[in-house]
Amino acid sequence: MTRLLLLTALLALAACSEKEAPPEPVRPVLSVEVKTLNQEDLGRFAGSIQARYESNVGFRIPGRIASRNVDVGAEVEKGALLATLDPTDQQNRLRAAQGDLARIEAQYINAQANARRQQQLFDRGVGAQAQLDIAQTDLKTTKASLDQAKASLSQAKDQLDYVQLRTDHKAVVTAWNAEAGQVVTAGQQVVTLAQPDIKEAVIDLPDTLVDQLPPDVVFLVAAQLDPSINTTATIREIEPQAQSATRTRRARLTLTETPPGFRLGTAISVTLSSAIKPRLELPVSVLQEVDGKTRIWVIDPQAQTVSPRDVTLISRNDSTVVLSGGVKAGQRVVTAGVNSLKPGQKVKIDEDSPR
Structure with a gap:
């Protein structure tokens, strides 16, 4: 009878111990949302x-740069003046060409008058054919010299225009390769222009x-x-x-x-x-190796519990892993504390978890 009472007391004590056993703790975890990658x-x-389009421009003639009119970064319109050369030499050549043209024009007038006079004498029968031929030849020679002098004057005017370096399109000045006072050769790169x-x-x-x-x-x-x-x-x-x-x-x-x-x-x-x-890419911390298998812990957002999921790796490095499946985009997986979880365990998702 005594033994029976003792056994009954032990059973009652054990029942009380089972009732008073503490519940499974809710474990806070870090997690990440699974996303599909379409780009590598x-x-x-x-x-x-x-x-x-960029162009390196320079002067068509040699000379000493007298001024630089714009700075790097400036936006310039078509025809804007970028820089100028000292025009002294070109001005002297222009005056010399103008003088040559005036002299030859006078010679041409005399040659015309002489040829006309010799023609009149020959027509009246008092002039020689040889004199007429000489006068006409002088007229043609002087006419050729006159054409050459006009061309020289036009060239001298162009040379004077070439002392100004202008843009032929809207541009931005990106670089200068010469400074004021520097002597440059014809065609030497002076400034770089970019079409914006x-x-x-x-x-x-x-x-x-x-x-x-x-x-x-x-x-x-x-x-x-x-x-x-x-x-x-x-x-x-x-x-x-x-x-x-x-x-x-x-x-x-x-x-x-x-x-x-x-x-x-x-x-x-x-x-x-x-x-x-x-493909699916996740942090390497989601992995857990158990009995030669690789698995991750997937969170059930409704029940706030976790469950293990076996996965197959495609690739792995020090920070990330690429999975062939086992989880879907939009699900959340545990990224920290995977070795202390149990199937069905209650978890609390950290609000600051990376997404």
């Missing part, structure tokens, strides 16, 4: 916005990457100071040879659109991406 990033590079209407992105790409670019590569071009100013671009041309010092090749990209914020010289950041088969 190939790298990010710095560059600048430049004009597609058509702009493009210019970057330097590693030589090894250029050879691996897929045909459908897409460039995302964004202003470094304001990434919200952005557009896409495609390759227009790539230098055929790499620069020996940097082993890079300059690439020029045609912009899909040209935002107003893309001014000439704007520093840009260019991200390369290529279309790929849709």
Whole structure:
């Protein structure tokens, strides 16, 4: 009887212990929303916005630069004066040409009068044929000299006009290669002009990457100071040879659109991406290795519980993993504390979890 009472007391005590067992704790977790990737990033590079068409212009004649009328960055209209040469030599040549023309014009008038007089004498029968021939020859020679003097005068006027360097189209001055007082030769590069209407992105790409670019590569071009100013671009041309010092090749990209914020010289950041088969990319911290299998913990948002899910990896690096399946876009998976979870365990999603 005593034993029976003792057994009954022990059972009652055990029942009370079971009733008073604390519930499973709710574990706070960090999580991330699964998203599908359709683009693969190939790298990010710095560059600048430049004009597609640039021209290096100079004076048509040699001389000493007397003035420089615009600065770098100035926007100039067609016909604007950029710089001038000292016009002293050209003015002297013009005056000499004008003097030669006046002298030969006088000679031509005399030659005309002489030829006319010899013709009249010959017609009356008192003049010799030889004298008439000489007068007519002198007239033709003087006429040729007169034409040459007129051409020399026209050339001298042009030379005087060439002391002024003007634009033949609307442009932006991007560089000066000569200063006032400097002596330049004919055709020497003096100033660089860019046509602002058509702009493009210019970057330097590693030589090894250029050879691996897929045909459908897409460039995302964004202003470094304001990434919200952005557009896409495609390759227009790539230098055929790499620069020996940097082993890079300059690439020029045609912009899909040209935002107003893309001014000439704007520093840009260019991200390369290529279309790929849709895949799932997650932080490497979501993985848990159990009995040779790889799994992740998926959160049930309604029940606020977690459940393990076996997955297959496509690729993996130090920070991310690419999965072939096992989870869908829009679901949330645990990113921290996966080794201390149990199936069906209640969890609390941290509101500051990355998305």
